Amino acid sequence: MTITTQAGPGWRLGRRRAAARRQRWRTALAGAAAALVLAWSPVYADDPDFLAVSLGAYDYDDNEGAAEARLEYRSDLRLWIFKPFSGLMFTGDSAVYGYGGMLVDVFFGRHIVFTPSFAAGLYHDGGGKNLGHAVEFRSQIEVAYRLAGRTRLGVGLSHISNAGLDDRNPGTNALMATYAVPFSSLIRH
Secondary structure (H helix, E strand, C coil), rough: CCCCCCCCCCHHHHHHHHHHHHHHHHHHHHHHHHHHHHHHHHHHHCCCEEEEEEEEEEEECCCEEEEEEEEEHHHHHCCCEEEEEEEEEECCCEEEEEEEECCEEEECCCCEECCCCCCCEEECCCCCCEEEEEEEEEEEEEEEEECHHHHEEEEEEEEECCCCCCCCCCCEEEEEEEEEHHHHHHHHH
C-alpha cells in the first residue's frame, strides 16, 4: 500500500517566505558588519590599557539570578585589531569565573565605543547556577561613552556557556554596568 501526500500551494509559499526571511537576515547582518567596518576609526589606536570594574545582574532572565561583580584588565597590546584581556567574575551565590580572551574596540566618533569580546575560562558554581562544566566560554557586547581622561562608562550584555562540552549546558546571561579607567592613571596616584 502506498500513501501519498500532496503539498498544496500554501506549503510552497511558507518555504518561500522562510527563505526570504533568512535572506533578509543575511542582508541585514552583512550590512551591519559593513557599517561597523566603515565606521571603525583607527584614530584611537593609541588608546591605553584599562582596569574595568563591572556590577550587574547575573542570570537576570532565568530563575537563578544573583548580583555579579567583575574586575578586568584590558591590555593596550594589539594583535591586528584584537586586544587581549583577562578577568575575574564573582556572583552573590559564590560562583567564580576566571577568564581570558580577545576584544575589539570599535569607535563611533570620539566618544562612543562598541566592544565585542570573547573569552574562555574556568568556572566554579559555588552555591550558584550549575553551568554543566568547569570550562566555560563568554561572549559579550558592550557600548561605552568615552569620558575625559579616556575613562569609559558603559553597559554590556554577556552570555556564558560551555558550548556543548557537557550534556548539561543551561548557559547564563548577564547585564552589566562598567567603569573602565586607564591603568596608567592608577599607577601615577
